[in-house]
Amino acid sequence: MVRRMSVAAPCKLKASDYKSGTKPVWCPGCGDFHVLASLTKAIAALALVPENLAVVSGIGCSSRIPAYLNCYGFHGVHGRALPLATGLKVARPDLTVICAGGDGDGFSIGGNHLLHACRRNVDITYVVMDNEIYGMTKGQPSPTTAPDWDSELAPGGTGVSPFHPLVIALASGANFVARTFAGDVKGTTRTLAEAIGHPGFSFVQILSPCVTFRPDQREWKNKVHPPPVTFTTDPAQAARRVMTDDGFNIGVLYKGSRDIYGQAVERNAEFERDLDAEFLV
Amino acid sequence: MVRRMSVAAPCKLKASDYKSGTKPVWCPGCGDFHVLASLTKAIAALALVPENLAVVSGIGCSSRIPAYLNCYGFHGVHGRALPLATGLKVARPDLTVICAGGDGDGFSIGGNHLLHACRRNVDITYVVMDNEIYGMTKGQPSPTTAPDWDSELAPGGTGVSPFHPLVIALASGANFVARTFAGDVKGTTRTLAEAIGHPGFSFVQILSPCVTFRPDQREWKNKVHPPPVTFTTDPAQAARRVMTDDGFNIGVLYKGSRDIYGQAVERNAEFERDLDAEFLV
Amino acid sequence: MSNTGKNASQNFTQTELLVHALVIELEAVQSYKDLAEQMEQCGNTEVAALFDKMSKLEAEHAEKIREAAGDVELTELPPWEYRWPGLEPPENIDLAGVHYLMTPHQALELALENELSAMAFFDAIAHDSTDDQVGSLAQEFGDDERQHVAWMKEWLAKYPPPDDDWDYDPDPPAAID
Amino acid sequence: MTGQPGMSFSVALLGKGGAGVITAGDMLLAAAARCGLYGLMIRAVGPQIRGGESAALVRLSSVPVECLDDRFDVVLGIDWKQAEQLLSEIAVDADSIVVTDPAEDAVPHSIAASGAVLRQLEMKELAESVSGGRVNMVALGYVAGLAGISQEAIRHAIEKNIGRKGRQAVDVSVAAAMLGFSRSQRSAAPQTGGGQAGNRWMISGNHATGLGALRGGVRFAAAYPITPATEILEWLAPRLKDAGGTLTQAEDELASINMAIGASYGGVPSLTATSGPGLSLMIEGLGLAVCAEIPLVVVNVMRAGPSTGIPTKPEQSDFNAAIYGLHGDAPHIVVAPNSVTDCVYTTQWAVHLAEATQAPVIVLSDQFIGQAIVVADPVPAISFFTKRKVAEEIPEAFERYAITADGISPMPLPGTAGGQYTADGLEHSAAAKPSGIASDHSAQLDKRARKIADFDYGQHWADIEGAGELAILTWGSTASVVREALQRLPDKVTGRLKLITLRLLLPVRQEDMAAALDGVNRLLVIEQNHTGQLYRFLRAWYDLPADVDTVHRPGPGVFRPGEIATRIDAWCGE
Amino acid sequence: MTGQPGMSFSVALLGKGGAGVITAGDMLLAAAARCGLYGLMIRAVGPQIRGGESAALVRLSSVPVECLDDRFDVVLGIDWKQAEQLLSEIAVDADSIVVTDPAEDAVPHSIAASGAVLRQLEMKELAESVSGGRVNMVALGYVAGLAGISQEAIRHAIEKNIGRKGRQAVDVSVAAAMLGFSRSQRSAAPQTGGGQAGNRWMISGNHATGLGALRGGVRFAAAYPITPATEILEWLAPRLKDAGGTLTQAEDELASINMAIGASYGGVPSLTATSGPGLSLMIEGLGLAVCAEIPLVVVNVMRAGPSTGIPTKPEQSDFNAAIYGLHGDAPHIVVAPNSVTDCVYTTQWAVHLAEATQAPVIVLSDQFIGQAIVVADPVPAISFFTKRKVAEEIPEAFERYAITADGISPMPLPGTAGGQYTADGLEHSAAAKPSGIASDHSAQLDKRARKIADFDYGQHWADIEGAGELAILTWGSTASVVREALQRLPDKVTGRLKLITLRLLLPVRQEDMAAALDGVNRLLVIEQNHTGQLYRFLRAWYDLPADVDTVHRPGPGVFRPGEIATRIDAWCGE
């Protein structure tokens, strides 16, 4: 009556085996469906064992993704996915940890954790499904929304210029930086697989259209294009490139080789210190 | 018995008139004394009327500065100085609003607000007294601390690379970016005056030694030097420069001319909308 | 990015062709199944049924390819190693092209588009291939797709095109978090 | 239709996304208003953002109503695709009419088993017979007919709702509605014509909250969206602008509350609105406002908790967090509107209290109150002569945190010469200097407590109805349900009953309560949460009769008046 | 010296920054321990970070002591520069000895007026007579002499404290100390030799907390520094590493609590420590741990509030926030150590409770308990056999949030095949799928409440001493003061008295309390805050005797045993 898969067993699962069977709440046409497809394909390509993979998220349409995957998941609170993922990976370095969410979750309320996760460089992959909007709360501007986009909360536009997540990631020390377009499942799959495989903190911004509140984003498929040059290993150069591009360059933009946080620690060592002795006087 | 200064009165106060008389809690030799001196000089040079100036801060040694000034002040909670300053300036655009604090307050717990304050570009000046440490809590590493700096909380160092506040500010859209050294009172005074005068969000990082927990920072005075080139108006170029400099370039690094948040709003208009009418059915 | 060169259709081996053909169909089976589910979730049962039917059709097709392969072992490649003419396998229905209020007509148009691109994919190989055996196999697959195209067109004729305001939803979306 | 005082008629319209049941419900409500009826509507949704099943739960009545009925007179399903979960909130019985389209699936088992009368209506067919016609309009016409609503009123409601789309669109909709209407027949619906057209409001609680805030003088709002509070902020955004104020979208709730504090420190009455998770993030800011003595209104529209909980459903379970959540001894004010329309008044009062006491005020609304739309009598504007005790003339030895008799220290606004001081979350002396001295700490603690405890809240602290030796104590959205439950009970029960609805939850009003409970020997506390939070609070702070009972259950379903009437009846008979 | 059971001797050493009074106090304590005494020391500081006046308040005793005395036997001022504020905490009387350096300013008026015996000691001069000698060592020798501490013990303490600086440094210090010692004379200090050298611990409450955490099995800590909790984290940092665990510094408290939740989800017992402002920021995370059912220990070392308050001073005023602060109905556990040494036990127990119940546990310590250093008997290690109910074998129809009899659902750890599930802060079904259905919500609410309410807390919920018809109820650092106060009262008073010290603040233990209060007809609740938070909580949740009195006052000063003895005596006589 009990099934117990050997952890060491070779894993030959198909992409569809990584789906949980839970029906997404997403609107048909939402880019997040593509991301789900790409992610399962990337995981299958990497032959990751479902029970050794954990996907952690915050709150938002995009953040619902863990429940749709056949792996360990944590649907945390809004904006705190990265600390959750950090704690998990530091405590359990044997797991593959992916953190996922939206632009509101990751760049607005969660912006500080992005800075510090990049800096800390724990070996996790952070996937942001960027639709330039708060989808789940019905369409308010996010940090990546264009300043003139009209909405109920900001009639006539916010007047605030969008910020550049990739530049922020580069400036903060992310070890792998890429941008993909959700509709490009093949490219996204490859980039995700590469990001997961790359040591340290990997950041992947996926342009993932919100068909409900941003029907204009259906046009993105005609706008994206590969970057004019291949990735660099110089963050300053990468940052400058991204700061001046049109936002629709897709592909891997930067690969670094910084030290990984928490890898030096030897784990499960015997407890050596006599704690009591130090208090004796 | 009451004194009531006319707001329009010409203001010819000396720098010392901008001190409140409250004795600082700071350690003698602390760089923050220099910052206090520079700030009062800058304010005096700008002939700001004390009651039309507000200085807002968070928590930390550096964040104690409002109480030492003769102006309106707000010593808020840790990390939230920028939102306080933002609310105040947006609601009271007639005031000059300066936000001040430390590297822990501004870059660690307050990091997200820095991102978004830069982006929003409200007309305030943000002064960070960076001593690469949490002074007030007795010496823990901050986001700007070198990775190998040994401390009780991070024995042997954090292993985490410091992040670049100026690059973050540039990437997020700050409208004026400068770095000064506290010990250079003349340069700091001039830069602060310029920053306060510059419209939009101005960010000034002041290298301000903590003589108690970082006695090594007494060496800073021998390390700082003016930047090799003059400031730029291209944020991408500025970012690249700062990402590759030695961290001791001082001076104005960037001046922008982005739209200022909240300036378009017409204030104190007569209330025109008949609110009741819209509910009638 | 993928190698999308024009000559990509020239040098397929037989096994490669079979693998590509199989993957095209399997992807399509999955995509149609996903879409059928999505439509079911939205109560758009008519379109759901159509997608379901498409999925079954593609499954039959996949079976046929497996048969054609005989003893040849078809190992799947990492997704990015396939050589498709566009971003995606030709018969991979565009998940973004759907809408919860879409009509059967639109669903069929989508399907037709995909059958056409699959057909073009095989036709190109049939035309360009320097290997006769590969060429004729591709021709065969292309003909199967032609058959599908014909069916799609037939079905399309049965469903009226959508009204102008087919995607009009008088109600606002729901906020759920 | 229930046999209650006032004729009430409850209709549920169900349909998958795109069917337009919410719009139809909206129009039904507007049409009813036109006929002089009152009413209420809430929207129930499945888990999907788009395309999922949803329901408009509409109640019409000849007298004002502020809650749902226990049962539905009419349930109309445009389809029944994924209706199961929604149907758990829609009780039907043998007296109910269930309307279904023969072209769709059969009615779900739970409905069929209820014994309700089934009526077939070819909605799809009828809609298709009008070029461009929609099923929801057919449905609207049909139920409006059942409810005795006039054709003119239907036409008017359609016009109002979609008039901006042009003549053609209106005509098509009206035509479809009339087809539905023509198939319908008048049921025992409430009397129409009880009021005059054009003197009713149609308003949601969240909009009412926004209105109260504006009336109270709020001119700065900081916003971070969260269900079910977002509409307050979205409603305010353009209107604040018109009023010469600002709404600023913040990066998170930590920022939004601190922005509001900053603006208020500058002298501008300020507000932010949120729900449970956001309230949790605002706790530190609330404490700062307490200590630095900054007026501030935080509206918390409660949803089912804990944590993310059930965002689209109501619960009265943030009571404890609002009352006790702040660290340290942190006196502040908590008020709660007790109906959709009361949001106007209570929010305006909250602004007044915040400004007058220089303290943060939490307004505890909930998802039901916030998102329900009612047709009600207009809420008249009142004036509290709200005025912050501002230090305009600065005496020589001015002290910002001076110890005053009423505990309220005059506050200089930036720009006032000579008033310069540093507001502080550190404990401080009267002169606003940081202080760790015991006497300063206790003097400031006393003062901050006193200014709130001694403030004159007048009769607004509670709404008290009836008299007798039995009392019921409740608050918030539950109050309307209890009020209606009492109307349903026989005089011999209600004649012995007093209803106390708390509007002021904090500070406690011990004297007022003692007076209210004078002669009461049994008390029943009714609230919608798992642990009886109000009940425990009352025990902690008030002297209650020896015999106290409590009715509490969590969300997501709201209480219904019949359910509560039964509970009260049983309790009275105990 | 007071005439209390056990001989106690209180010494205050004052001096401006650089004078080294804290080090001298530390050595005094260590030397006393060497002589078999017990003791306690706290540090009092002015507002300056460096260079301000500070004081070491040391108490030595022949029996264990866990609180300060009301008065000081000896006050030694190396100087009196900015002593005024500190002196408010240092009561002297005609029996006190005040030691002053003739080369410094005269003793402050408040001291001079007390009638205390003034003694001159040329500390500066004596120190200068030894090359490299320091005043604080002269002072140490002098007060050690007064306390009857042996020269050997002084030498030993100096050696231990500065031995790493080399022989020379030790010799100089010893020489200076001996000069002071030689001027001194034995006073009526406690008997020394009551114990053996080497069998005492010298430990602070914060370190004791760290020890308890490690003993309990904590292997992950997330840190954001805050006074007065930082020492817990700093103590843990290297020791966790040795134990194969990790301490990660977070960017803020929102991150630290979520990191701890993430680590614990992974199966590693986790902790974070903070104080009031940080607790406020952790409230949302605590709610997540409740809903997703993740074990977690949060130590909150209370300081005076509200807001930033008085960071260096204790207060028991975060009680409400810890108990009630979470939004929604969010059952969790709150425990409180009742002495410095009890931190070891209570923290270890907290880890056990968190792991066993899959819930967050808040440990409410305070600045006094946390930063006081005691000389005490070693705290023996105990084992709770702490074990999380882990799902190791996954049955076919496994449900993460299964409804079980004890309310505890087996939890699969990542890596367990077949156990894949998504932990969620959204309400969910037993199968861990998001759910807004009433039955799922109430089943999970019931379960989460039950697992905590029904857990077996054994006798640890409270420490109960004595018997009688009068009872005193208290908690935390106040408990030690009350305990000593009772020792000072005559048997005819204490013979009627029962002392109940709550260790488990939440959940409530109604049956246990009923048993404890059996036969009690009057109750006195003692706590250190402004509003009587515990008292109100007890009223809310427990059936108390009709006659309940309350003693509560805020910080910053801690209660003293004489003060409390007087209050109790008066209350008994009422």
Ligand SMILES: Cc1ncc(C[n+]2csc(CCOP(=O)(O)OP(=O)(O)O)c2C)c(N)n1
């Ligand atoms: C603390 C808190 N604040 C606000 C919310 C409301 N909320 C839920 S999702 C969301 C925004 C989601 O935007 P994004 O991360 O871009 O996700 P999307 O829905 O666009 O995929 C907000 C503000 C919340 N759940 N918790």
Ligand SMILES: Cc1ncc(C[n+]2csc(CCOP(=O)(O)OP(=O)(O)O)c2C)c(N)n1
């Ligand atoms: C919410 C909260 N967390 C932590 C603290 C403790 N704390 C006070 S100051 C400080 C760090 C200050 O560092 P920085 O801003 O660099 O100022 P500095 O003292 O170095 O000038 C911390 C962590 C606090 N007061 N509030």
Ligand code: SF4
């Ligand atoms: S609202 Fe937008 S982001 Fe959310 S599921 Fe729908 S399309 Fe996707």
Ligand code: SF4
């Ligand atoms: S501790 Fe450091 S930062 Fe703080 S006042 Fe002293 S020198 Fe300055």
Ligand SMILES: [Mg+2]
């Ligand atoms: Mg988004």
Ligand SMILES: [Mg+2]
């Ligand atoms: Mg610092």
